[in-house]
Amino acid sequence: AQKITQTQPGMFVQEKEAVTLDCTYDTSDPSYGLFWYKQPSSGEMIFLIYQGSYDQQNATEGRYSLNFQKARKSANLVISASQLGDSAMYFCAMRETNTGTASKLTFGTGTRLQVTL
Amino acid sequence: GAGVSQTPSNKVTEKGKYVELRCDPISGHTALYWYRQSLGQGPEFLIYFQGTGAADDSGLPNDRFFAVRPEGSVSTLKIQRTERGDSAVYLCASSSAGDTQYFGPGTRLTVL
Numbered sequence: 001a002q003k004i005t006q007t008q009p010g011m012f013v014q015e016k017e018a019v020t021l022d023c024t025y026d027t028s029d030p031s032y033g034l035f036w037y038k039q040p041s042s043g044e045m046i047f048l049i050y051q052g053s054y055d056q057q058n059a060t061e062g063r064y065s066l067n068f069q070k071a072r073k074s075a076n077l078v079i080s081a082s083q084l085g086d087s088a089m090y091f092c093a094m095r096e097t098n099t100g101t102a103s104k105l106t107f108g109t110g111t112r113l114q115v116t117l
Numbered sequence: 118g119a120g121v122s123q124t125p126s127n128k129v130t131e132k133g134k135y136v137e138l139r140c141d142p143i144s145g146h147t148a149l150y151w152y153r154q155s156l157g158q159g160p161e162f163l164i165y166f167q168g169t170g171a172a173d174d175s176g177l178p179n180d181r182f183f184a185v186r187p188e189g190s191v192s193t194l195k196i197q198r199t200e201r202g203d204s205a206v207y208l209c210a211s212s213s214a215g216d217t218q219y220f221g222p223g224t225r226l227t228v229l
Contacts, residue, residue, distance in 0.1 A: 004159075035217070043206060045160070045220035091159050095215075102148035102167055102215050104176070107159030 003027060004092050006108035013082045014116055020067070021077040021111045023092030032096050034075040035105065036066065039089040048090075051075060079113075087115045119143070121221035123209050129227045130199055138194040138224045142211030148172075149192050150210040150218060151184055160208050166192060199228045 005024045013019035025034065036048040051059045051066045059066040067076040079086055089112050093105040122141040130136050142149050148167050152160035162176040166186040174184075181199075186192040196203055206225050210218040 037220075042222070043225075044222045045208065045210075047217050047219060050217055093159075097215060102165060102172065102212060104150065104162040104165055104173060105152075105160075105218060106162070109157075109159050 003106045004108035006111050008111045010112045012114050018080045021090050023075045025073050025094050029096045035093040036077045037091045082115045084115050123221040123224050127225045131229050136196050138207050140192045140209030146211035146213050148212045151194050152208040154206045201228050204228045
């Protein structure tokens, strides 16, 4: 069963606008972590933001925020004030332990974001 | 400080040959991970090390794939009798225990 689902293969957003990239997940583990990574055309995976399953507040990192809705099992990434440099692939990933224990990440298929003028 | 480094950045080999891919993690990171990313897909987990030992190798596709981390730092992913289906980008990541995984630039493997 697919554990991370990203239903938007591609998205367009105008510069300076906000955009939401969708991610839903499936797990029976009560302790887990959710991540978003950016992969520009250069290929390197760049960590953006993390949300733990027990975190009370939605995570924010600069222009990135994570809209975490636990009951719906969704962890959407919101990018505010989009910039041309935000054009890239974005991957949602889950780790099925929360903190303190190393564990593999399971990735979605990604969303390609294109920022236009 | 230096990030995760991987060598070579590109490797072209012929079907049936043996290849080694190297990963140098962030200094002090105890956990090291290998993933494989095929074109148009997200990375898929292969194996991870906690220190010198493989803590989870459930993602290795078959016994042609093997990885080592003899001194708990640098790791080598070894692929025997390469097949065309092994062509992909091989990504390495490291973390401090259960913290965020930081990725290297990857090795693009092409099997002709």
